[in-house]
Amino acid sequence: MKKEIFPKNGLKGNFTVPGDKSISHRSVMLGSIASGDTEIYGFLMGADCLSTIDCFRKMGINIDVTDEKVTVHGKGMYGLSSPSSTLDVGNSGTTMRLITGLLSAQDFNSNITGDSSIQKRPMNRVSIPLKEMGAEFEGEKDGKLFAPFGIHGKKLKGIHYTLPVASAQVKSALILAGLYAEGETVITEPEATRDHTEIMLNYLGANIEHKDKDIICHPVKELYGKTIYVPGDISSAAYFMVAGAICENSHIILKNIGINPTRTGIITVLKNMGADINILNEKTVCGELVADIEIKSSKLKGTVIEGDLIPKLIDEIPIIAVAATFAEGTTIIRNAEELKVKESNRIKTVKDELSKLGADITETDDGMIIKGVNSLKGAETESHNDHRIAMSIAIAALKCEGKTIINNSECVDISFPNFYHYIEEL
Numbered sequence: 538m539k540k541e542i543f544p545k546n547g548l549k550g551n552f553t554v555p556g557d558k559s560i561s562h563r564s565v566m567l568g569s570i571a572s573g574d575t576e577i578y579g580f581l582m583g584a585d586c587l588s589t590i591d592c593f594r595k596m597g598i599n600i601d602v603t604d605e606k607v608t609v610h611g612k613g614m615y616g617l618s619s620p621s622s623t624l625d626v627g628n629s630g631t632t633m634r635l636i637t638g639l640l641s642a643q644d645f646n647s648n649i650t651g652d653s654s655i656q657k658r659p660m661n662r663v664s665i666p667l668k669e670m671g672a673e674f675e676g677e678k679d680g681k682l683f684a685p686f687g688i689h690g691k692k693l694k695g696i697h698y699t700l701p702v703a704s705a706q707v708k709s710a711l712i713l714a715g716l717y718a719e720g721e722t723v724i725t726e727p728e729a730t731r732d733h734t735e736i737m738l739n740y741l742g743a744n745i746e747h748k749d750k751d752i753i754c755h756p757v758k759e760l761y762g763k764t765i766y767v768p769g770d771i772s773s774a775a776y777f778m779v780a781g782a783i784c785e786n787s788h789i790i791l792k793n794i795g796i797n798p799t800r801t802g803i804i805t806v807l808k809n810m811g812a813d814i815n816i817l818n819e820k821t822v823c824g825e826l827v828a829d830i831e832i833k834s835s836k837l838k839g840t841v842i843e844g845d846l847i848p849k850l851i852d853e854i855p856i857i858a859v860a861a862t863f864a865e866g867t868t869i870i871r872n873a874e875e876l877k878v879k880e881s882n883r884i885k886t887v888k889d890e891l892s893k894l895g896a897d898i899t900e901t902d903d904g905m906i907i908k909g910v911n912s913l914k915g916a917e918t919e920s921h922n923d924h925r926i927a928m929s930i931a932i933a934a935l936k937c938e939g940k941t942i943i944n945n946s947e948c949v950d951i952s953f954p955n956f957y958h959y960i961e962e963l
């Protein structure tokens with residue numbers, strides 16, 4: 538689908554965005570292995586999270602979906618059954634990595650596949666430590682693993698593993714395997730990554746400890762189904778934070794957004810760039826920090842983004858690049874080589890697509906250098922079937938002179954169904 542976007546100033550709105558993708562995935566996974574029902578309010582009905590529901594249904598879990606809530610009828614720690622067919626994760630890296638950890642510890646075998654993008658995303662990062670725990674995989678080529686692949690479920694043992702890259706997906710896969718292992722599993726993170734798995738597990742009755750850079754996972758006998766309220770996704774809210782900052786005469790309030798400190802790098806960066814941004818009505822819901830975020834039009838300036846800030850905003854770098862394009866001066870992003878193994882190579886796709894609009898971006902090995910420019914011009918662009926690239930172009934288009942076209946624009950449904958409708962409402 539081709540989407541046409543025209544320039545717009547004076548964005549006004551007071552609304553929430555769809556539920557957090559990371560938390561929605563975990564609510565279905567953990568609800569499935571909990572005993573009793575888990576009722577999930579605010580679940581993200583995006584394609585990725587629907588893939589997770591589909592995978593667990595194939596493993597015998599009954600999941601009811603209504604407009605109001607998702608109810609997972611959990612069958613307990615040992616209640617999953619051998620999948621009726623190959624588990625298809627679609628475009629979802631989170632589904633693929635996390636369920637691989639879980640399935641490594643089951644007493645059955647399973648097969649996983651996904652779309653053409655998922656088949657290029659590395660699984661070694663997960664299979665190497667899981668093999669150390671005793672797991673077995675089928676489909677490795679030259680010591681590398683990509684979907685499609687098979688998992689032979691095994692009795693696992695706890696290990697101490699230092700993550701070579703900061704990744705919440707790898708950490709979570711090891712925690713899920715560690716719940717079933719003999720002995721403790723200790724994971725050392727180079728930098729803190731999103732901790733929704735740990736928070737939700739503890740909320741459902743597990744004992745996951747954090748000590749400095751270590752996460753200590755104790756085996757679990759039982760988890761207990763509960764009600765989960767999913768906050769609005771800060772990664773989705775980020776598009777409107779940037780839109781509110783760069784479009785003149787704008788004032789937007791984003792309600793009920795998750796502000797877990799492992800995810801708020803976008804707020805830190807926008808503040809560093811001089812944005813007029815406020816956090817209001819902070820509270821804790823199901824262990825997660827939640828608040829309203831207010832943003833007004835601002836004069837932005839360039840900044841440097843690197844080090845332990847990167848995992849806190851890894852998915853927001855494409856939209857940060859848009860903000861940087863409209864800032865005065867230069868923005869430098871370093872230590873972000875992980876962007877190369879997302880739904881697209883996001884260093885390259887951000888540079889290629891924003892450059893078509895007139896942005897001044899230089900690719901580097903581990904990030905990019907963005908020089909602020911005075912104006913952009915609408916052009917025909919490509920999403921590369923990457924939801925975050927499509928949404929970032931759409932926000933840049935609000936500040937372009939003339940019409941911008943986004944080809945294959947429907948991929949926004951992965952994480953933000955009705956995204957374009959939200960823009961029109963603003």
Ligand code: SPQ
Nearest residue numbers: 559628629630631704705706707851852879880
């Ligand atoms: O699920 P997927 O496709 O990997 O989603 C992305 C995204 O942009 O929505 C990354 F492409 O988010 C990841 C994120 O980058 C979601 C995630 C999680 O829920 O645990 C963690 C991050 O990935 P990683 O590899 O750094 O652990």
